[in-house]
Amino acid sequence: MQIKTPLSEGGLSWLAGFNKRAKVQPILYLALFEHLKKAIEQGTLRAGDKLPTHRALSRHLQIAVATVSKMYRYAYEQGLVQSTVGKGSFVASFPVMAQAIRAQGHQCINLSIIKPQLSIGESYLAKQLAQLAAVPQISDLMDYNAQGSLTDRRAAKDWLLSQRVDLSGKGISICSGAQHALMVLINSLTDEGDCIGVESYCYPGIISLASQLGRKLVAIDMDDQGMTPQSLEQACNTQPLKMLIVVASHQNPTTAVMSVARRTEIVHIVERYKLKLVDDDVYGFLSPELPPISNFTASDSFYLTSFSKSVFPGLRVAYIAAPEQYKARIDAQIRLSIWMPAPLMLALATRLVFAQEAAEIQHLQSEQASRRQRIAAKLLVGFEYLAQPTSYHLWLKLPAKFSSDSFCLALEKRGVIVSNATYFNALQTDPCAAVRISLMAPATDDELIFALHIVVGLLREKGDEASRYST
Numbered sequence: 108m109q110i111k112t113p114l115s116e117g118g119l120s121w122l123a124g125f126n127k128r129a130k131v132q133p134i135l136y137l138a139l140f141e142h143l144k145k146a147i148e149q150g151t152l153r154a155g156d157k158l159p160t161h162r163a164l165s166r167h168l169q170i171a172v173a174t175v176s177k178m179y180r181y182a183y184e185q186g187l188v189q190s191t192v193g194k195g196s197f198v199a200s201f202p203v204m205a206q207a208i209r210a211q212g213h214q215c216i217n218l219s220i221i222k223p224q225l226s227i228g229e230s231y232l233a234k235q236l237a238q239l240a241a242v243p244q245i246s247d248l249m250d251y252n253a254q255g256s257l258t259d260r261r262a263a264k265d266w267l268l269s270q271r272v273d274l275s276g277k278g279i280s281i282c283s284g285a286q287h288a289l290m291v292l293i294n295s296l297t298d299e300g301d302c303i304g305v306e307s308y309c310y311p312g313i314i315s316l317a318s319q320l321g322r323k324l325v326a327i328d329m330d331d332q333g334m335t336p337q338s339l340e341q342a343c344n345t346q347p348l349k350m351l352i353v354v355a356s357h358q359n360p361t362t363a364v365m366s367v368a369r370r371t372e373i374v375h376i377v378e379r380y381k382l383k384l385v386d387d388d389v390y391g392f393l394s395p396e397l398p399p400i401s402n403f404t405a406s407d408s409f410y411l412t413s414f415s416k417s418v419f420p421g422l423r424v425a426y427i428a429a430p431e432q433y434k435a436r437i438d439a440q441i442r443l444s445i446w447m448p449a450p451l452m453l454a455l456a457t458r459l460v461f462a463q464e465a466a467e468i469q470h471l472q473s474e475q476a477s478r479r480q481r482i483a484a485k486l487l488v489g490f491e492y493l494a495q496p497t498s499y500h501l502w503l504k505l506p507a508k509f510s511s512d513s514f515c516l517a518l519e520k521r522g523v524i525v526s527n528a529t530y531f532n533a534l535q536t537d538p539c540a541a542v543r544i545s546l547m548a549p550a551t552d553d554e555l556i557f558a559l560h561i562v563v564g565l566l567r568e569k570g571d572e573a574s575r576y577s578t
């Protein structure tokens with residue numbers, strides 16, 4: 108039975124097409140949840156939209172209130188929905204990042220977040236915190252101190268030079284993580300309505316930013332080296348692109364790494380069309396032999412990196428290296444958004460840099476990533492996936508019997524969470540059948556092996572068993 112929903116009916120229009128009796132649908136509340144999720148991903152529902160009450164929805168669909176409540180509870184746990192007592196349920200502010208938010212504290216084995224191994228930095232952190240506590244006048248680190256102390260700025264410069272960033276003609280600004288740096292750059296270099304080029308499958312934080320800030324994303328097609336020059340050139344000829352955001356090393360989600368030749372080709376196009384190039388290099392340390400793509404151009408290029416992947420995600424410090432003439436604008440955006448990065452956090456980063464410990468942790472993390480890739484390579488023999496020998500993650504292409512949705516759902520029921528291709532799809536259209544698997548997320552190798560066995564078990568299911576999961 109097809110539910111007839113007048114599209115004009117406020118709060119219920121997203122239910123159009125929901126078929127509560129579809130043969131292949133799993134449990135009803137999950138099917139309803141998937142429908143809600145799709146409506147959010149496709150933009151039928153937007154952040155802040157009010158959702159129908161439990162009773163209105165149950166009446167409309169003629170299903171039990173308990174089923175609707177179960178769906179809302181699940182959607183809340185997944186980070187898609189926010190509820191306020193007395194006001195009702197609303198689409199959450201950053202639904203596209205919901206997977207990352209909800210995965211924290213979840214009972215499943217979580218292979219959905221790209222992060223370093225926390226235990227690797229443990230002893231360094233403990234030592235630096237103890238030393239910090241003994242610093243005379245420690246309360247100075249609780250004062251206002253826009254853009255960090257002189258020492259913090261020296262550490263930033265040392266760190267960027269150690270990452271092979273060409274700093275000639277560049278000024279350094281300090282943000283609170285790479286997501287913040289991206290927001291600052293988009294806000295200071297583009298206006299509402301402007302077009303920004305990104306990889307066709309890209310870091311979901313950019314998709315959320317563009318949607319919240321009213322920028323239009325233009326998807327650039329990719330091959331095994333990331334965005335292709337042909338597709339970029341075509342986009343430049345057909346759309347008024349102002350900015351290009353590139354993840355040239357260990358791209359999220361595909362792990363693509365651009366060769367020097369590809370970096371050069373992309374930069375030539377950037378220069379020809381006078382684009383602002385944002386070089387998001389948070390994974391650059393995993394291929395230290397390759398210079399950052401922003402080094403290849405003298406014109407408007409903006410380098411950014413953070414410690415989130417190389418040291419600790421909770422060390423909320425990111426550095427931007429931008430042409431001097433843009434520094435004032437960028438710093439103004441930082442003040443506008445957070446006033447200043449937390450001085451205590453900066454002091455910690457600075458100490459880790461000067462003690463060479465950030466570099467040591469970064470090196471150990473990349474060794475651990477190689478070990479995890481070797482584990483995955485053994486277990487995933489015969490399955491199609493993209494990865495580099497030191498990537499934190501891999502991009503698994505799914506056999507025809509699965510869609511990304513059906514695979515993620517079936518895997519979650521077996522206790523493992525991975526990231527659905529939908530989250531990365533810049534245009535939020537039909538995603539390819541793939542999932543991103545983070546190999547560094549589990550705390551131990553054994554946990555990873557256990558989880559990958561579950562992944563492989565599902566991939567190997569016969570067509571007729573797997574078809575239960577197709578959507």
Ligand SMILES: Cc1ncc(COP(=O)(O)O)c(C=O)c1O
Binds near residue numbers: 283
């Ligand atoms: C490509 C890319 N850029 C930026 C970020 C945000 O990093 P941060 O945690 O420093 O805000 C991420 C996080 O996953 C990422 O993958």
